[in-house]
Amino acid sequence: xxxxxxxxxxxxxxxxxxxxxxxxRTEGLWLKCDGCRQIIWKKDLETNWNVCPKCGTHSRIDxxxxxxxxxxxxxxxxxxxxxxxxxxLAFVDSKPYSERLTGMQASTGxxxxxxxxxxxxxxxxxxxxxxxxxxxxxxxxxxxxxxxxRAIERCIENGQPLVIxxxxxxxxxxxxxxxxxxxxxxxxxxxxxxxxxxxxxxxxTDPTTGGVTASYAMLGDLNxxxxxxxxxxxxxxxxxxxxxxxxxxxxxxxxxxxxxxxLDAVVPRLELKQYxxxxxxxxxx
Ligand SMILES: [Zn+2]
Numbered sequence: 001x002x003x004x005x006x007x008x009x010x011x012x013x014x015x016x017x018x019x020x021x022x023x024x025r026t027e028g029l030w031l032k033c034d035g036c037r038q039i040i041w042k043k044d045l046e047t048n049w050n051v052c053p054k055c056g057t058h059s060r061i062d063x064x065x066x067x068x069x070x071x072x073x074x075x076x077x078x079x080x081x082x083x084x085x086x087x088x089l090a091f092v093d094s095k096p097y098s099e100r101l102t103g104m105q106a107s108t109g110x111x112x113x114x115x116x117x118x119x120x121x122x123x124x125x126x127x128x129x130x131x132x133x134x135x136x137x138x139x140x141x142x143x144x145x146x147x148x149x150r151a152i153e154r155c156i157e158n159g160q161p162l163v164i165x166x167x168x169x170x171x172x173x174x175x176x177x178x179x180x181x182x183x184x185x186x187x188x189x190x191x192x193x194x195x196x197x198x199x200x201x202x203x204x205t206d207p208t209t210g211g212v213t214a215s216y217a218m219l220g221d222l223n224x225x226x227x228x229x230x231x232x233x234x235x236x237x238x239x240x241x242x243x244x245x246x247x248x249x250x251x252x253x254x255x256x257x258x259x260x261x262x263l264d265a266v267v268p269r270l271e272l273k274q275y276x277x278x279x280x281x282x283x284x285x
Contacts, residue, residue, distance in 0.1 A: 033057055051269050058226050058269055060206055063115045063130040066165055070128060070273050076119030080150055083143045084111055088178050097174040104135050112143035113168070116151050122277035127151040130165045137169035140212050145182030148216065152189040155198050161280055162193060162200045166217040170210015183215035190219050199283040201276055204231050222264045222279055225254040
C-alpha cells in the first residue's frame with residue numbers, strides 16, 4: 001500500500017504516436033498525492049522529505065532517508081551490517097526464504113529490514129534503529145531482534161539513549177516462532193535499558209502493525225507517531241469480522257490512537273528531530 005502512485009498525468013487524447021512520446025517524457029517525474037489528489041512534481045516532494053507541500057500528507061521514506069533526517073549532517077556509523085538470517089525453518093512459500101533474502105539484500109543494499117546507526121542528534125550521541133519498509137515489508141525476524149539488542153547493549157555501555165523508528169508489517173512469518181520470540185527478547189532488553197535509567201524513544205511511522213506494535217514500538221518512554229500513520233495489531237477487516245461491528249472513522253490512525261491514550265504525541269516529520277532533541281534534553285540533562 002503506497003500513498004502515492006507512480007503514475008504520469010493522463011495524456012490528452014491525441015494520435016497514438018504522440019501519446020507514446022508523451023508518456024516517456026513524463027513518466028516518473030510526477031506523483032499524485034493520495035491526500036489532496038493533486039499532481040506534484042516528484043522532486044518537490046523529495047526535497048520536503050516526502051511530505052506533500054500542498055496538504056501535508058506524509059508518504060513513506062526509507063531507512064537511509066530517515067537517518068539523514070534525524071541525525072546531524074545526515075552522518076552516522078552503521079553497526080552489525082554482517083548479521084544474516086540463518087533461515088532456521090528452511091521456509092518456502094512462493095519461493096525459498098533464502099532466495100527471497102538474497103533478492104532483498106541485492107535490491108536494498110541492506111542485510112535485513114533495519115539499519116542500526118550511531119550518530120549525533122542535535123549534538124548528542126544516540127543509537128538509532130531505523131526499520132526499512134521495503135525489506136520484506138519491514139518485517140521483524142531474528143536479525144532485527146539481534147540488531148536492537150546490540151543497540152541496547154551499546155546504549156547501556158556508553159550511557160546513550162535509544163531511538164527506534166518503526167515501519168513494519170509485524171513479525172516475519174518465514175521465521176515462525178523464532179520471529180515471535182524477538183518480541184520477548186527485545187522487551188527484556190528494554191527493561192535492562194530502563195534499569196540503567198536510559199531513555200528509549202519510539203517513533204511509529206506508516207505502517208506499524210502486528211508483533212512490532214505488540215512489543216517494542218509501544219514500550220517507549222515516549223511513543224511518538226507521524227501524522228496519519230497506520231498503527232495497529234490486526235488489520236481492520238479481521239477486527240470487523242471478529243467483533244461483527246463497523247469500525248469508527250480514522251480507526252488505527254495516529255490521531256485516533258493519540259485521542260484514546262495510546263500515544264504521547266503526533267509529531268509532523270519536519271519537526272520530529274527537534275522534538276526528539278528537546279525530549280532527550282529534558283529526560284537526560
Ligand atoms: Zn497532498
